[in-house]
Amino acid sequence: MRKKMRNEEMFFMKEIEKKIKTCSETVHIFSAVAQAKLNLSLIEYVVLNVLDGSIYSNYDCCIYGENEQAVHRVNAVLKETYDHGSKYADLIARQYVCSVQQINIKMQNIQLVGKGDFCNCSHNFHPVLYAAVKENKFAICAKIAYNYLNPLHLIEWFEYQKMMTVDTVLMFIQDINQDAYAVLKYYEREGIATLIPYPSKMPGKIDRGFLIHRWHNHQSTHDEQVAVYSCKEILQGFAFVAVVDVDEFIVHGKFLGYTEILTTELLPVYPDAAGFTLNASFFITDWGVSGVEPLLTSKYIRRSSPLYHRYKNIYLPNRTTSMDTHKMWPNKGYRRIELRSHNIILYHYRKCQRSDNKTDICFRFSRNTDTKMLKRLMYQLFWETLKLQFFKKKERSREEGELEIQLQFE
Numbered sequence: 001m002r003k004k005m006r007n008e009e010m011f012f013m014k015e016i017e018k019k020i021k022t023c024s025e026t027v028h029i030f031s032a033v034a035q036a037k038l039n040l041s042l043i044e045y046v047v048l049n050v051l052d053g054s055i056y057s058n059y060d061c062c063i064y065g066e067n068e069q070a071v072h073r074v075n076a077v078l079k080e081t082y083d084h085g086s087k088y089a090d091l092i093a094r095q096y097v098c099s100v101q102q103i104n105i106k107m108q109n110i111q112l113v114g115k116g117d118f119c120n121c122s123h124n125f126h127p128v129l130y131a132a133v134k135e136n137k138f139a140i141c142a143k144i145a146y147n148y149l150n151p152l153h154l155i156e157w158f159e160y161q162k163m164m165t166v167d168t169v170l171m172f173i174q175d176i177n178q179d180a181y182a183v184l185k186y187y188e189r190e191g192i193a194t195l196i197p198y199p200s201k202m203p204g205k206i207d208r209g210f211l212i213h214r215w216h217n218h219q220s221t222h223d224e225q226v227a228v229y230s231c232k233e234i235l236q237g238f239a240f241v242a243v244v245d246v247d248e249f250i251v252h253g254k255f256l257g258y259t260e261i262l263t264t265e266l267l268p269v270y271p272d273a274a275g276f277t278l279n280a281s282f283f284i285t286d287w288g289v290s291g292v293e294p295l296l297t298s299k300y301i302r303r304s305s306p307l308y309h310r311y312k313n314i315y316l317p318n319r320t321t322s323m324d325t326h327k328m329w330p331n332k333g334y335r336r337i338e339l340r341s342h343n344i345i346l347y348h349y350r351k352c353q354r355s356d357n358k359t360d361i362c363f364r365f366s367r368n369t370d371t372k373m374l375k376r377l378m379y380q381l382f383w384e385t386l387k388l389q390f391f392k393k394k395e396r397s398r399e400e401g402e403l404e405i406q407l408q409f410e
Contacts, residue, residue, distance in 0.1 A: 026053040028091065028203045029126040031196070031230040032110045034100070036131035036237030046098045046110060046128060047079065049229040051091035051203060051222060061098035062119035063128075064109040072103050073119055076112055080322060082225045085218035091204045093225035095233075133237040137167040138258045141231030141243045143224060143325070144172045144198055146210045149180035149246065152385065153296045157246050158187050159384040160297075160377070164250070165257035166192065170234055172227045174198040174210070194234075198227070228324055235317065242314045243325060247350055249297065250278065250314070253343035255376055261344060262314070270337045274330030275315030275323075277338045279306035280346040281370070284362050290369070295381055296349050297373040304365035306345050308338070347373070 028051045035043045046063070059076040082093035100107065109125040140161060161169060173184065173195050187193035202208060202223055208216040210224070228243065235241045240262055242250060252261050266276060283300040291301040315323060319334040330336055352362040 027051070027059065027112055029110075029112065029124070030198075030226045031129060031233065032126045033129045033131055033230070033233035033236075034107065036133050038133050040106065040130070041104070044099065044101050046100055046107065047233045048076070048096040048098065048110065048112065048126075049226055049233060050094050050096065050112075051226055052094045053091045053204065057094070057096075058115055059096065059112040060115060060119075061096070062111050062113055063098065063100060063103065063107050064111075064125070065105045066108060068109065068120075068125070071105060071107075072100060074099050080229075082222060082229075082324070084225070084324070085221055088218040089222045090206060090219060091222060093222040093229060095229055129234060131234055131237050134167060134239070135237075136239050136259065138165060138240045138242075138262075139168040139170065139235045139238040140166055141228065141235060141241060142169055142171040142246055143227045143231070143243070144174055144210060145176050145180070145184070145246065146174040146198075148177045150296075151177075151179040151183045152294065154180055154183045154246060155385045156295050156297065156381055157249070158183075158192065159381055160249055162192060163255075163257075163377075163380070165259055168192065168194055168235070168238070170194045170196070170231055172196050172198040172230070175200050196230070225324055232317070232323060238317060240314055241317055242312065243323065244312050244346070247296075247348060248280075248312065249347040249349075249373075251345055251347050251372065253372075258314070266337075266339075266342075272334050273316070273337045274319035274334035275313045275328045275336050276344075277311050277313050277328075277336060278344060278346040279308055279340060280311055280348050281306050282362060282365055283347060283349045284352060284365065285349065286352045286362070287367065291371075291374055292378075295378060295385065297347075297381065298378045300349055301369055301371050301374055302367045303347070303370050304362075305368060307365075308340070309361075310348070312346050 029048055030051065031049045032046055033049070034046050037043050046061070057078050061074050061076045063072040065071045076096040076098055079095040079097045086092045096112070098110065107128040110128050111119070111124050111126065113119060158169070169187070169192055171184065171193060173181070184193055184195055188195050204219070206216055206219050208214055208220050208223070210220065231241070231243065240259065242258070244250065250258060267273060281303040283303045285300055287302055289299055291298050293299055311326060313323065313328045315328050319331050321329045321331050323329065328336055
C-alpha cells in the first residue's frame with residue numbers, strides 16, 4: 001500500500017512538473033531573432049535566446065503572424081548551452097532554433113510551449129526581430145547598461161565610435177540614471193544606437209544584479225551571456241563585431257577606423273582569421289588624475305603595459321560559431337588570432353574591483369604615461385562632446401516618458 005501511494009505521489013509530482021514546463025514557466029525568452037536575409041522569404045530559422053531552468057529542454061515553437069494567428073508549430077531544437085558554471089546556475093543561458101522554411105507570411109511573435117500543450121496556452125509571446133544585412137559594416141555589442149553611467153563619458157565614448165566608423169552599437173538597458181538614458185536615446189534617434197530593454201528584476205529565485213555587491217558568481221554569468229547570445233544573432237549580418245563595454249576603447253597607433261584596420265592590415269596577413277583577440281591596457285582611476293579634465297581619455301593618462309588579461313575580441317560573424325564576453329569559437333577552417341604585438345590595443349578605464357584591497361591585481365600593474373588619446377583626440381572629442389552639453393530634459397510624451405536632448409552648440 002505504501003509503495004502504491006509513493007508511486008502515485010511521484011506520478012502526481014511529475015504531472016505537476018510537466019504542466020509547469022508545458023506552460024513555459026521555466027524558460028524565459030530574452031530575444032527571438034530571424035536569420036539575416038535581404039529577401040525575407042528565404043529565412044530558414046529563428047533563434048531564441050533564453051534563460052532555461054528545465055531539465056530536458058523539450059519544447060515546441062509556436063510562431064504567429066498578424067492578429068496572433070498561429071501559423072506554424074515546430075520542434076524547438078537545442079542549438080547551444082552555455083557551459084560555464086552551468087552546474088551551479090538555476091537558469092542556464094541557451095539557444096533554441098525553430099525552423100520556419102514552411103512559413104509564407106511575415107512572422108510577428110513566437111513562444112515556447114511544452115509538447116503536451118496547445119499553442120496560445122499562455123501570454124508569453126515574444127516579438128520576432130529581423131537581423132539586418134550590413135556587408136562591410138562594423139558593429140559593437142556593448143552588452144548591458146545598468147545603474148549609474150556618467151553621461152559626459154557616454155557622449156565621449158559614442159563620439160569616439162563614430163570617429164572609428166562604427167555603424168551600430170547594440171545595448172541592453174537595465175535601470176540606468178535619467179541623464180545617461182537621455183544620452184542613449186539621443187544616439188538612438190541619431191541612428192547609431194540600438195537599445196533593447198532588459199528586465200529590472202531577473203527571473204528566478206535568486207536576488208541578483210550586475211553590480212559587484214549583487215553579482216552572483218554563477219547565475220549572473222548566464223544572465224550576461226543571454227545578452228551576448230542576443231548580440232550574436234542580432235548582429236549576424238555585419239562584417240565585423242566587437243564585444244566591448246562603454247569604458248573600453250579600441251585604439252590603433254594611427255587611429256585608423258576599425259573597418260580599415262581589418263581590411264588593410266589584419267585580414268591580408270591572416271586571411272583565415274575568424275577574429276582577433278586584443279590585449280588590454282588598464283587606465284586605473286584609483287591611481288588618481290594624471291591628465292586634464294574633462295574627458296575620461298584626457299583625465300587618466302597612466303596605464304598598464306598591454307596584458308593578456310580581461311582581453312576582448314573583434315570577430316567575423318560568418319566565420320564564428322559562438323562567443324562570450326572574453327572568448328570566441330571559430331568555425332571549422334578558421335582560427336582566432338591573438339594580437340600580442342600589433343599596434344591595436346584595448347584601452348580599459350576602470351576602478352580596481354576592490355579598491356580597498358591593496359592585494360588586488362590592478363595595484364601590481366606597471367604604470368606608464370600614455371598621452372596618445374590626449375594629444376591626438378582631445379580637441380576633436382572635446383568639441384563634439386560640448387555640442388551635447390548639458391541636456392535640456394523634457395518629456396517627449398506622457399505615454400513614452402522619454403527624455404529628449406536639445407543640442408546646445410557654442
